[in-house]
Amino acid sequence: MTENSVPVLSVQNLRVSFDTQDGTVHAVDGVSFDAYAGETICIVGESGSGKSVMASSIMRLNNSSTATTEGRILVKGLDVLSASEEEVRGIRGSEVAMIFQDPMSALNPYFTVGKQIAEAYVVHHPGASKHEIHDVVLAMMIKVGIPSPEKRIDEYPHQFSGGMRQRIVIAIALINNPKILIADEPTTALDVTVQAQILDLMMSLQKEFGMTIILITHDLGVVAEVAQDVIVMYAGHIVEQSHVDALFHAPTHPYSWGLLGSVASYGDNKRGGLLTISGSPPSLISLPVGCSFHPRCAHSKGEGSVCMTDSPSLRSVGSDGSRSACHLADDVLVSVGRRGFRS
Amino acid sequence: MFLFVVRRLFFAVVLLLAVSVFTYLLFALLPTDPAALTCGIHCKPETVLANRIRLGYDKPVLEQYWQFLRGIFVGRDYGLGQTAFSCPAPSLGYSFNQHACVTSLIGETFPVTAFLAIGAFILWMIIGIGVGAIAALNKGKWQDRFATGFAAVGVSLPTFYIGLLVLFSVVIWFQILPFPSYESPLDNFSAFITAMILPWLVLAVLSAASYTRLTRNGMLEAMNEDFVRLGVAKGLRLRVILLRYVMRQALIPIVTIAGLDFAGLLGGAIITESVFSLPGMGRMSIRAVVDSDLPVLVGTTMVAAVFIVAANVIVDIAYGFLDPRVRVSS
Incomplete structure (x- = not known):
């Protein structure tokens, strides 16, 4: 941890509550922490301890009609919580990216994986040519270890196995070279043998891209393996x-x-x-x-x-x-x- | 995909044949003598007998059915000598009540039904999906409550009640429109619109109700999908997410039901046509029931069956285009 540098992510006194019929649920209640470039922070805790809600807040993904969010979340000097929708949209996928727990449901079943990776690139590179997009997507598919990507680029998510789908999700997350990668239990839904592969992939890509990883997990074995800092x-x-x-x-x-x-x-x-x-x-x-x-x-x-x-x-x-x-x-x-x- | 379509079409033809058999059995099973219906109560037995032979009702049922089936493809001749006449292919029989070939009767009434169906369909898709989408985007707010209420009311109100109510209030009470009297759009377009606007609206608003519900629930369900969250996390614009992610998923059940509803309507909107005195196929078939005009009944049933079966095939094929998971596994 480089104490002197500016954190890439600073969460300050974050509070998230949800109004339900039974009362107000205080899912996250005064959470503060900083994350620095290139480090891996693991967040552990039981189900319902607020890990996922906290992580979603960093990209302001919580449903704004039911969730009340207070505090500050600084990404590149921008307070995500008070920024305009357009400003937050500029950060999503380019500065901060996210990997979800279940790769079976995280991909849009109606479009090819190639289109879905390309979509993430194009939205932050509006002028990109078709040729350039194709090359970038293909290169990313190779990087995340998809065999014969030229063929698979035109296939649909249901034609992929769980581990391969998670690789596609990682490709989508990393296509814009984000500073921060939030991984919400990225291996929980996978076979044990595949879990290790996906973790290895994430760690090697972290070295290559130099991003900060915030990893939410139940698995303390994973924590021991990859984390520098742990938040319980x-x-x-x-x-x-x-x-x-x-x-x-x-x-x-x-x-x-x-x-x-x-x-x-x-x-x-x-x-x-x-x-x-x-x-x-x-x-x-x-x-x-x-x-x-x-x-x-x-x-x-x-x-x-x-x-x-x-x-x-x-x-x-x-x-x-x-x-x-x-x-x-x-x-x-x-x-x-x-x-x-x-x- | 090609094999899938061929197989689907083959079964559609088999299904239609089965429908034709069951429909034609009407002739054999009903206690009425079709020949006796050709002339009034004061009919002489000789005339009945002559008509029976002329129309082929003296033959065994199986042969009658064969003649009917043949008629569809090659047309059919009735009687001999001076009284002979023919119904060219595709012949669906001869109506002894109306003294006309069933095919030409359907040819006259079908356009009315088709205009009614197409206009109402376009309106109800716009209203149904539009209101449903507004409700989903404003979940829990007054727009949503209004839409949900509209859907509940629309689903539970019968067409004949609302139809008569609208007819009474607009035409008789407020006299905004003249009493609907159908004209072909080619002859008098403004009279056509004047006659159609009320039936279109009544049919559209009532049918839109269930589409409102489908759209609202489908969109809300889709919005909770992980892949929609990933779309947001990619930084996509709201419009793109709604169209490519949310609507795309919500549309699948809507397409299925819309296809079948539209086909059902093409077979004749019996109540709407009756309430608004539209000379369509629905009104003709209900009149055929009352008059025991069996050939017309068989003919309109066959036409309606063709539309329903065709819609099923089209919906199945459309499914393959809408959902890649169906496409590959078939």
Whole structure:
């Protein structure tokens, strides 16, 4: 992380809420972080912790009629949230691109893949000639590893396998050489063998294009593999932001411990199966008072303590730049004694 | 694709043959004697017998059917000597009530039905898809509520009620238009429009209701698709996304139903034609039912069946063009 340079993406106090019949859902509640050129940030957390909503906000993809978004998201100095539709459109696909979870549904079934890749290029290169477009699309298809692209350029999405479709989605995302790539669980819907290929592809293309990747994932194995920085989200808040090594060796939030503890690994049976985090995520309509994790937290100090009364803010803990939103972060660090979590 | 079309056409012909068999069975199964219907109650038995022989009703049913089928392709001659006459191909029989070949009767009435159907169809597609699209783009707002209400009312109101209501209020009460009296557009275009405008509107507005619903729901469903989100994420303009992504998907069920609805209408808009006294095929066939004019009934049924079957084939082929997934797998 180059601390002195200007971040390519700066999310400042982002709040996203949805009005539903049951009440207002606070999907993202005061999230701030910066991303710098060329780094990979992983965002982890349970389903419903606000990861995807947060990611969609960066391109302002949330439905404006139901979602209320506050805060600032700066991309290349432009505040995405207050910019005009035309300004945001100029950023979408050219500065910031996105890869969706399910490649089966992410491609338009009515047009050839070639047309869909070309479409993404043409919208930001209005004067491009047919010949140029064809060459660019073909080159991109080769880059993402589509065999015999001259033939496949005129085929429809349903003629491709899941992994190949995800390659097409990546081709669409990277055709304009974006600064930021948001990948929302890009491998979750794929076969395990294909998952590794797609991740490798993304990482090698990141080296080539020098973009920042924001990767949303459930898979801590993936995090260990690719991330520099990790953001752990819980109930719409960032509860921990750490360098990947710090997170795996000395997590600073009890929820991060729980997440790491619930990773299955070969030979776990001696310990008596998987560890789970007891309880279930809170309702985003009425969060618990105080720390929203306290009902599930083994370290919570109980009735009348700070855990029950005050919502903890994200602050620096330790010496390796970790940030934690736990009142007890320092105690917790002491009690773990900074021995490696995995040891 | 070519094989698919050939196979589809072959089955269409088989289907039409089956329809012709069942329709023609009317002659054999109905208790009425078609020959007796050729002249009034005071008819002499000799005349009935002569007519029976002249029209071929003395032959076995199977042979009658064969004559009918043959007539479609080569035309048909009735009687001998001085009283002989013929209905040239494609002959659908001879109406002894109206003393005319069924084909020429259909030739007179079909244009009226076709003009009604085409005009109403264009209007209802514009209204239905337009209102549906406005509703989808303003989901939850007053435009949407209005459109949903319009669809609910339009679907549940019967044509004869609205038709009579409009006729009564516009023509009799407010006297904005004269009582509709059909004229060919070639003879008197303004009279043609004057006569057609009310039936067009009534038919269009009532049929548009279900298209409004289809368009609205289809578009809203499409807007939730991942590929539409990817379109937005590409930086495409809203207009492009709506046309190439959202409408493209919403249009598929609409095309299917529109094809069948239009074909059904070409077979005769019985109620609308009756309410607005349009001399179309629908009114002719309902009159044929009342008068037991069996040849006309068989003829109009066959024509309607041809349109329905043809529409099915066209819709199937159109499907292949609209959805590449259907094209390749067939």
